Amino acid sequence: MKRTSAAAKILSLGAITLIMVWTLYPLAWVLLTSFKPPADQFRPVWLGFAPTLDNYHAFFSNSEFARSLLNSLIVTGLAVLVSLVLGTPTAYALARFRMRGKPAVMIFVLLARMTPPVVLVIPFFLLARKMGISNTYLALVGMGSFLSVPFVIWMMRGFFAEIPFAIEESAVVDGCSRTQALLRVVLPLAAPGLAATAVLCALLVWNEFLFALVLSGADTRTLPVLVNMFVSEKSVEWGTMSAAGMITVLPLIVFGLVAQKHLVRGLTMGSIK
Amino acid sequence: MAKISSARLEAYRYLLPGLLFLLVVFLLPLAYAVGITFFRWSLLRPDLGIRFQGLKNYLTVLSDPFTYETLGRTLIFVAGAVLLEMVLGTAISLLLNRGFRGNALVQSVLLVPFMMAPIVVGFTWRFLLNNNFGPLPVLFMRLGLTGLMDPPLLANQHLVLLVLIIVDIWQFTPFVVLVLLAGLKALPAEPYEAAVVDGAGAWQRFRLITLPLLRPAVLVAVVIRTLTALRIFDTVMIMTGGGPGSSSEVLSFYGYRLAFQSYEMGLAGTVGVLTMGLALLFTLFYIKRVGVDT
Numbered sequence: 001m002k003r004t005s006a007a008a009k010i011l012s013l014g015a016i017t018l019i020m021v022w023t024l025y026p027l028a029w030v031l032l033t034s035f036k037p038p039a040d041q042f043r044p045v046w047l048g049f050a051p052t053l054d055n056y057h058a059f060f061s062n063s064e065f066a067r068s069l070l071n072s073l074i075v076t077g078l079a080v081l082v083s084l085v086l087g088t089p090t091a092y093a094l095a096r097f098r099m100r101g102k103p104a105v106m107i108f109v110l111l112a113r114m115t116p117p118v119v120l121v122i123p124f125f126l127l128a129r130k131m132g133i134s135n136t137y138l139a140l141v142g143m144g145s146f147l148s149v150p151f152v153i154w155m156m157r158g159f160f161a162e163i164p165f166a167i168e169e170s171a172v173v174d175g176c177s178r179t180q181a182l183l184r185v186v187l188p189l190a191a192p193g194l195a196a197t198a199v200l201c202a203l204l205v206w207n208e209f210l211f212a213l214v215l216s217g218a219d220t221r222t223l224p225v226l227v228n229m230f231v232s233e234k235s236v237e238w239g240t241m242s243a244a245g246m247i248t249v250l251p252l253i254v255f256g257l258v259a260q261k262h263l264v265r266g267l268t269m270g271s272i273k
Numbered sequence: 274m275a276k277i278s279s280a281r282l283e284a285y286r287y288l289l290p291g292l293l294f295l296l297v298v299f300l301l302p303l304a305y306a307v308g309i310t311f312f313r314w315s316l317l318r319p320d321l322g323i324r325f326q327g328l329k330n331y332l333t334v335l336s337d338p339f340t341y342e343t344l345g346r347t348l349i350f351v352a353g354a355v356l357l358e359m360v361l362g363t364a365i366s367l368l369l370n371r372g373f374r375g376n377a378l379v380q381s382v383l384l385v386p387f388m389m390a391p392i393v394v395g396f397t398w399r400f401l402l403n404n405n406f407g408p409l410p411v412l413f414m415r416l417g418l419t420g421l422m423d424p425p426l427l428a429n430q431h432l433v434l435l436v437l438i439i440v441d442i443w444q445f446t447p448f449v450v451l452v453l454l455a456g457l458k459a460l461p462a463e464p465y466e467a468a469v470v471d472g473a474g475a476w477q478r479f480r481l482i483t484l485p486l487l488r489p490a491v492l493v494a495v496v497i498r499t500l501t502a503l504r505i506f507d508t509v510m511i512m513t514g515g516g517p518g519s520s521s522e523v524l525s526f527y528g529y530r531l532a533f534q535s536y537e538m539g540l541a542g543t544v545g546v547l548t549m550g551l552a553l554l555f556t557l558f559y560i561k562r563v564g565v566d567t
Contacts, residue, residue, distance in 0.1 A: 012368055016373075019365060019379075020382055022443070023382055023383065023385065023386060024382065026394075026398065026443065027385060027397070030396075030397050030400065043406070044405075044406055086290050086294050087291045089286075089288070089290060090287065090290065090292060091291075092287050093284050093287035094288070097281075097287075099281065099288075105288070107560060108300075110560070112299040114559075115299070115303065115549060115552065116545070117525070118504065118528040118529060119303065119306050119548060119549045120306060121529065121532070122306055122309070122538060122542050122545060123302035123303070123306045123309070124302055125533075126305070126538065127305065145298070146295075146298040153291055178283055203388060206390070207389075207391065209391065209510075210506050210507065224393070227392050228392050228510065228511050231511055238400060238406055242400070245393045245396055245397065248393050249388070249389045252389075253384075260381065260384060263384060263451070264451045265455075267497070268452060268497060
């Protein structure tokens with residue numbers, strides 16, 4: 001239908017190349033720096049150094065750094081688990097049952113997602129202090145679950161709605177209870193959606209900074225809080241911090257690429273499929 | 274839809290755990306946040322206690338010129354970033370929608386920026402812009418743009434907000450691209466065929482067919498980007514700390530500073546509630562135009 005001239009083709013190829021360079025340039029710089037030996041860390045050069053793993057070694061041999069990686073893993077893992085367990089049944093109810101006040105519930109859940117963190121960071125801090133749970137995993141997992149439960153509800157509701165009701169109806173006719181039907185028939189069918197939701201929740205919790213900054217302490221610091229702490233200091237160890245940066249972003253980039261198909265849907269709370 | 278008996282009771286059994294959780298971790302803290310705006314509460318002066326003072330915090334915040342300066346900076350940042358992201362995002366999504374070899378790879382690369390922790394994005398750009406160790410000043414020097422190095426960009430009170438906008442564009446234009454691409458894929462082919470028969474040019478086809486049909490996706494992208502731009506904090510914290518002076522201090526950073534550097538909980542809460550008001554406006558707009566029932 002459309003005939004593109006050679007000139008237009010070259011032009012668009014050029015534009016796409018430019019976009020790729022612009023997008024990857026910052027990441028490439030940090031990735032390269034993370035492999036630079038200490039002597040070359042303070043030279044703004046792209047090449048001409050002997051790559052080394054020293055910076056990664058420095059990261060893992062610093063107990064404070066290694067601890068924050070562990071903290072991030074624990075907090076993210078637990079928060080994702082808790083929010084799937086809490087949010088999935090709610091999503092199921094919203095997708096499957098007729099009830100009054102459903103729009104109000106959906107708006108309430110949406111509000112929880114849309115509220116700016118600066119409003120909640122103050123009560124979170126004061127309440128955690130009052131309850132004596134500052135600097136505990138409990139506070140951080142609670143915070144992470146708060147971030148992801150609304151997300152699980154909106155995402156999973158959409159995935160459940162796509163599964164034909166007749167499938168679980170026949171399971172119930174065959175003698176399953178509703179819960180059995182949900183666990184044995186519906187959830188396996190929704191498994192890809194569940195996995196994508198889990199990945200996106202992990203992204204939310206893992207990358208969270210403001211709440212983590214206020215709720216964590218020396219024992220529970222997560223990676224973003226650690227990166228901020230060491231970069232705010234006067235003399236920044238660019239090499240080690242580049243390694244820390246890569247360790248913070250790489251696992252999530254890999255996960256994100258795996259869940260690519262559902263990413264847009266998740267990030268728009270299901271309004272774009 | 275649900276024809277199974279005693280469905281209502283069962284529905285609540287599924288519904289409630291998640292909602293009760295949100296009640297405890299969201300609604301209660303939110304009420305608490307609103308509550309403290311009516312009190313004088315300084316963590317530095319426990320001897321003064323927590324004193325009720327009606328609307329005084331609101332009067333203080335709303336009569337302080339600094340509030341409006343901060344609000345102005347925030348709105349400039351949000352409007353600048355979202356507008357440019359939408360324009361660039363539309364152009365790039367149209368480019369990618371033509372289909373070519375390597376398209377999937379390009380789209381995968383585009384996912385990378387917005388999956389990165391904003392704090393690492395901030396670190397990365399601070400590094401890139403560092404006059405001594407970063408690669409961008411080297412580039413500026415070669416291009417004869419030494420004005421961008423003295424003062425360093427992040428210490429330049431006239432340009433620092435623009436730098437934050439550019440970093441936001443770097444991180445979130447790909448998000449707009451992916452949302453619009455999803456919208457473009459869902460467009461019907463018939464109107465285009467008819468338009469070609471009628472002799473419409475490329476620009477006319479874009480303006481009269483693509484843009485109107487793409488409106489829902491554009492709306493979603495604009496509202497979500499606006500709401501996330503409004504909460505910008507991480508990159509400000511790690512790149513500028515609100516400076517130089519207060520030339521990059523945005524609302525959420527102001528609220529944070531009042532709470533965790535001045536320890537004025539009542540005033541900080543008030544700034545937070547006002548920010549919430551702004552976000553609420555956009556959320557209501559979203560609900561009205563996009564709807565909650567997909």
